[in-house]
Amino acid sequence: MSVDAHAPVRRDLTPDPRRETSPRAMTRARILDAALRIFIEEGFVGARTDAVAARAGVAHGTVFSHFPTKSDLFEAAITASVSEHRRRLDELAADRARPADDILAAQIAAIYDDLVLGDARDMLRLVLSEARRFPDVARRYRTESLAAFEATFARVIARGVGDGVFRPIAALQFPGQFAGPALSLALQTMLSGEDPGANAGFWQTWRDAHIDFVLTALRCA
Numbered sequence: 001m002s003v004d005a006h007a008p009v010r011r012d013l014t015p016d017p018r019r020e021t022s023p024r025a026m027t028r029a030r031i032l033d034a035a036l037r038i039f040i041e042e043g044f045v046g047a048r049t050d051a052v053a054a055r056a057g058v059a060h061g062t063v064f065s066h067f068p069t070k071s072d073l074f075e076a077a078i079t080a081s082v083s084e085h086r087r088r089l090d091e092l093a094a095d096r097a098r099p100a101d102d103i104l105a106a107q108i109a110a111i112y113d114d115l116v117l118g119d120a121r122d123m124l125r126l127v128l129s130e131a132r133r134f135p136d137v138a139r140r141y142r143t144e145s146l147a148a149f150e151a152t153f154a155r156v157i158a159r160g161v162g163d164g165v166f167r168p169i170a171a172l173q174f175p176g177q178f179a180g181p182a183l184s185l186a187l188q189t190m191l192s193g194e195d196p197g198a199n200a201g202f203w204q205t206w207r208d209a210h211i212d213f214v215l216t217a218l219r220c221a
Contacts (some may be wrong), residue, residue, distance in 0.1 A: 005113030014150075016132045030056040031082075036077040040122045044074055044130050044178050072128070078137050079144070081123055085114055088147040093152045101219065108151060111182045112207045116196050120145075121186050147148075150176040157218065166218040181210040 034055035038047045049070055053060040067073035094108050114120040124141075131138035153175040154214035171177055185206055189196050196203045 001097070005076065025072055027058060027062065031058065031063055031073075032064055032077050032080045036075050036081055036119075037072055039077060040119075040126050043126070044070075044133060047074075049073065073133075074134065075137050078127060079140065080085075082141060082145040082148075085120055085145060086152075088114075089152040093155045098205065100156050100163060101215055102167045104153070104156050104160070104218075105215065107156065108178070108182065108211050108214065109207060111149065111179060112185075112203065112210075114180055115186045116203055118199070119195075121190065123184060125190050125213075146176065147177075149179040150174075153178050160218065164220060167220045169217065176202065178214050181206065181213075 002178070031052060035047075035052045038055060042048075042051075045136050047070070050060050053063045056063070063073065068214050070096075081167055088110060090105055092103055092110065095103060098106075115124065127138055127141045154172075157166055157172055157175060157178075161168050161172070185203060188194075
């Protein structure tokens, strides 16, 4: 199946302010966006709340009116970005106008756009580097982000089985396996320090092979 329609796009994982209505909510979203980027750039220890305020375009005290401590700000930034990523996967899964195999291909492509090429890769590095300091955040990332792959894949695959598009293979008990190659590539680029954008042909071929492998395994003969 061709996935040219899912060309790589660098996406923000923080909430879209256009989805917020009140001025306070929009200010909070700007603070979270700025905080996530500064935590990614500087780590927890190096990040300064006055730098977050400057990047968000708010007074320093405004940051603390939303988040009493830097730890609260860190946890909220990670949680918000995970929620946005999960929302996009859920929106794809909810599209009843598309066949299940097309949706599953789009979901896998979206994971590559975010986790390999986009900000989610930087966020994963941040979570791993701060896991000892913030074990609850690391557990929440596992529960709310990685588990989101499993939950949304499971919904789409179950629909595909019900529609007669997919066959009920044993691997359906572990839907998280279908995200494995994307996670593997993300970790490889993190460990090597390689910029995936510098070798787009390679990761796109990897992605297409991943999609082909999953759909070939699942589709009814």
